[in-house]
Amino acid sequence: MNISHPPFFELQQQTRRVFLGTSAQGLGGLALASLVNPALLTAGTSGVITRSHFPPRAKRVIWLTMAGGPSHLETFDYKPRLAAMDGQPMPESMTKGQQIAQLQGQALKCFGPQHEFATFGRSGQSMNKLFQNLGTVADDLCIVRSMMSEAINHDPAHMFMNTGTQIAGRPSMGSWCTYGLGVDSSDLPGFVVLTSLGKGGQNQPIAARQWSSGFLPSKFQGVALRAKGDPVLYLTTPKGSTREQQHDLVNAINTLNAQEDAIVDDPEIATRIAQYEMAFQMQASVPELMDISKEGKGILDLYGCQPGDGSFASNCLLARRLAERGVRFIQLYHKDWDHHGGLKEGIAFKAQEIDRACMALITDLKQRGMFDDTLIVWAGEFGRTPMSQGGSGRDHHNKGFSVWLAGGGVKGGISYGATDELGYAAVENVTEVHDLHATMLQLLGVDHLRLTYKFQGRDFRLTDIKGNVIKGILA
Numbered sequence: 001m002n003i004s005h006p007p008f009f010e011l012q013q014q015t016r017r018v019f020l021g022t023s024a025q026g027l028g029g030l031a032l033a034s035l036v037n038p039a040l041l042t043a044g045t046s047g048v049i050t051r052s053h054f055p056p057r058a059k060r061v062i063w064l065t066m067a068g069g070p071s072h073l074e075t076f077d078y079k080p081r082l083a084a085m086d087g088q089p090m091p092e093s094m095t096k097g098q099q100i101a102q103l104q105g106q107a108l109k110c111f112g113p114q115h116e117f118a119t120f121g122r123s124g125q126s127m128n129k130l131f132q133n134l135g136t137v138a139d140d141l142c143i144v145r146s147m148m149s150e151a152i153n154h155d156p157a158h159m160f161m162n163t164g165t166q167i168a169g170r171p172s173m174g175s176w177c178t179y180g181l182g183v184d185s186s187d188l189p190g191f192v193v194l195t196s197l198g199k200g201g202q203n204q205p206i207a208a209r210q211w212s213s214g215f216l217p218s219k220f221q222g223v224a225l226r227a228k229g230d231p232v233l234y235l236t237t238p239k240g241s242t243r244e245q246q247h248d249l250v251n252a253i254n255t256l257n258a259q260e261d262a263i264v265d266d267p268e269i270a271t272r273i274a275q276y277e278m279a280f281q282m283q284a285s286v287p288e289l290m291d292i293s294k295e296g297k298g299i300l301d302l303y304g305c306q307p308g309d310g311s312f313a314s315n316c317l318l319a320r321r322l323a324e325r326g327v328r329f330i331q332l333y334h335k336d337w338d339h340h341g342g343l344k345e346g347i348a349f350k351a352q353e354i355d356r357a358c359m360a361l362i363t364d365l366k367q368r369g370m371f372d373d374t375l376i377v378w379a380g381e382f383g384r385t386p387m388s389q390g391g392s393g394r395d396h397h398n399k400g401f402s403v404w405l406a407g408g409g410v411k412g413g414i415s416y417g418a419t420d421e422l423g424y425a426a427v428e429n430v431t432e433v434h435d436l437h438a439t440m441l442q443l444l445g446v447d448h449l450r451l452t453y454k455f456q457g458r459d460f461r462l463t464d465i466k467g468n469v470i471k472g473i474l475a
Helices: 007-012 016-022 026-036 080-084 134-140 154-163 173-181 243-264 267-290 297-303 312-324 343-367 433-443
Strands: 060-066 117-120 125-128 141-148 191-196 223-225 329-334 374-379 383-389 393-397 401-406 414-416 426-428 453-455 458-460
Touching (some): 060 173, 060 312, 060 343, 125 134, 125 141, 134 141, 134 343, 141 426, 141 433, 173 191, 191 312, 297 312, 297 343, 312 343, 343 374, 374 433
Parallel strands (some): 060 329, 060 374, 191 329
Antiparallel strands (some): 141 401, 374 401, 383 393, 453 458
16 A cells, blocks of 8 residues: 655655664664764754854863852851850841841851861962861962852752752753753763762752753753762663664664654754663763772872762762763762751861862862863852851851852962951852853853843843853953
């Protein structure tokens, strides 16, 4: 029986997408071939920005997220006046009518810094004395002490720091970067997330929506790699199955997807095709990536980690390996910075967990000639109050806290902005999260005003309707 198709269907069958899907080798075969020659799939990975708005200073971002809200007063913002007023009432002129997370209606008393500070490097950067290793690279750090956020509770504050809004469903900064600039790696996602669990604080949950692509096509969402066990669930070849059989399955599925996409032109179908391809390639690339035992004793000792330990230090080493392989945006979450009590002991734990690793990441990137084009950002979702909570902790605080940046076109060895004498509010060179996002994009060669996506009739951007580049920290 002869079946006649409508003329438009015959035309659709001649598209490149359908040709690849129905050819003898198929998309799965192309993926298999790419394992031998990754350059085969580098086409089509560019972003919507075909020509940089500015000369890019950074090629990639490594964002170190200290989840829970690290206290700026025990890390990078020493306040001798607060120490002198320890136990005394907090000046009402500062706090009256202000939003306070869990201290509303309570007697507000000053809580002096719980750790000594010291100066490091030729620049004399002031930091917690426990950061002895990080202090050796102090001249590479740009410490911003005047950051502010609009959110004062964990989940909305994470949303705000990641997406520029407290409203769930917006794209994360990593998604915006890969959407705008594309992906350099042919066998790894452009946006990868790693998490680690510390000790000495409350283990606040981290939600996958923090690295969501929101209303952008889902191929731009972050891919979480697990530090222990299988890095990605269901990635390994099932028992009784071979690579060739999986190739046939991927080929068949993508042939059907491509035929449907040729008719309806749905971005999510195209995403599904790309993700099948990526998963097929990751079966070979991810196990090798995660095997840090081949790094050698010198590198493992530099970071202070062991293969498979799932630590923040191991994730910093993995971040460098991901950066080497062309991943555009790498985000590390390190939990347990929520110190409503036991602050002094908790900060000591945290310093031990991150101090050496942060230094090692900077040092390692320098040794490989990658530091100058890698932007590193260290930040929590907010800071902590100068007032005591429960006698040994600090509450959430969003009116002034510290972050630091390094590499990627940022001035090293400087401090930018300041909080008042008690560390309550940013008062000098006040900096908002939107400003940080705008600066990050500029260093990547992108004008934050021009990286937009139309959704529900409106042009959205990472910086929403705000954002100014922090010119004072640019090299």
